[in-house]
Amino acid sequence: MNFSYLTDPAHWDPSNPGSIPNLILSHLGYTALALLIGAVIALPVGLYIGHTGKGSFIAINAGNAGRSLPTLGLLMLMVTLLGLGLLPVLIALTVLVIPPILTSAYAGMRNLDHRVVDAARGMGMRPWQVLTRVELPMALPIMLSGFRNAALQVVATATVAAAVGLGGLGRLLIDGLAVNDYSRVLAGAIVVAALAVLVDLFLALIQRLIVSPGLKGS
Amino acid sequence: MITFEDVVKVYPGGATAVDHLSLELPTGKITVLVGPSGCGKTTSLRMINRMVDPTSGRILIDGRDVTQQDAAQLRRGIGYVIQHAGLFPHRTVLDNVATVPVLLGKTRREARTAALGLLERVGLTADFAKRYPAQLGGGQQQRVGVARALAADPPIMLMDEPFSAVDPVVRAQLHAEFLRLQQDLGKTIAMVTHDIDEAIKLGDHVAVLRTGGRLAQFATPRELLAAPADDFVASFVGRDRGLRSLSFDSAAELPVRPVDGIELDDAGRPVGLPGVFTKDDSLRVVTDLVISSPGGVAVRVGPDGAADGLVSHHDLADYLASRRS
Ligand SMILES: Nc1ncnc2c1ncn2[C@@H]1O[C@H](COP(=O)(O)OP(=O)(O)O)[C@@H](O)[C@H]1O
């Protein structure tokens, strides 16, 4: 076991389709797509449940169900049903990100200071204005922490794409194991871990930029 | 004028919060709703701006039934201040104050400029404008809450226990500023408190509610102290109501005796006395001076500060007795 695969410049050459930069790009592609689709589905549902209090059991159980579902197993099931391709991978990864996004959107709305929301209504904001100008900005810190959680999980798990013939950093793990090239496996593990840290830092930066300074430390 | 016409509010679940309330809150005056916790004060207040709709009866503002008006539109024309200020934590102080003008279509710039002036009015310097609510003390937050409610210059203000979350020293300060502000602005104010002293101090009129949401008495503070309608009001007003009622009586008519035995300086001003009173003070001030001064006398001074009369224990007692007959 050594770092030779990681440090070999040939493996960093972007013109080579199997090189690490290209694998990172496709890995990030799966990650971003899964997060996007997951957010489009889970955010409205979580916000609605948190806002109305209707169907709270869904939000609470989603968290537990999500944690216990094996992504690889789900992926294999999807491949059996749908055949190979991007779709089964996206479904499996989306199912992974939905619970943390949904649960945190729910929690963000549930934890709002009702006196502030009441004041907003009392000043003459309409329901849509209360939601967009008061509730969402106040719920943002909790919602974003759930999103960061989801992003971390999906960056680590998107390696499964390689198990069904797609790209991403899982290639280094799968191919490395197949040919007993442990230096390549190690490179894959290191790059995935580094990417997870970078993605989290990036999202932390976004959080700094879009969360009001007035909500810091609360 | 805000009129309650036989208003009843029964919450789902059966609690009668307000029971056949009829009341008139005069324009340009402070009317305080006071009573023990759970007697329906907040509910009554919130029916004015339609945060709660009555089960039966009507609430009219200048003759117009509030339930016939668009709720959001109605609320933008009514200032609303609540106990913990309810400031938006994600907005700066300035943007909090600018909220309603922006809702009414002012540009953010115009609204902010106006908001800056309002901060000054409620006793906050421009340094506070860029801060966030979490960076303010309780009293400061409450001032911002008042400024925010005043921002669109609404003719009516609803205030739900606006001063009860701050310590007594700050509260007294806020009371004084509030009364000064109201003197300038002359808003129609409905205020809720559970503190009878606050009600008597601030109210032009006081509505005492009893548990179950029924009106026990509607009167001026002075009438309330002098003639409580029943035992409930009497006990709620407190045992020292006689003394407190003196704060509504002027000392102008109080007879004085010639100044004698008091050390005076060259200008005729008393030397070394803790307190003196003028014709503008209340009988309560005089009573307090008589009780607390070492010699048992209070010294009256003229506009120039020169002593022009003395009042002793006996003089005061005789005067109070003579008023009774
Ligand atoms: N939203 C509500 N739903 C049901 N009951 C309520 C609600 N709000 C207040 N009540 C009840 O109505 C009564 C009056 O409440 P409230 O108007 O808040 O009194 P106060 O402000 O005088 O303390 C209380 O018994 C309270 O429990």
Ligand SMILES: [Mg+2]
């Ligand atoms: Mg109340």
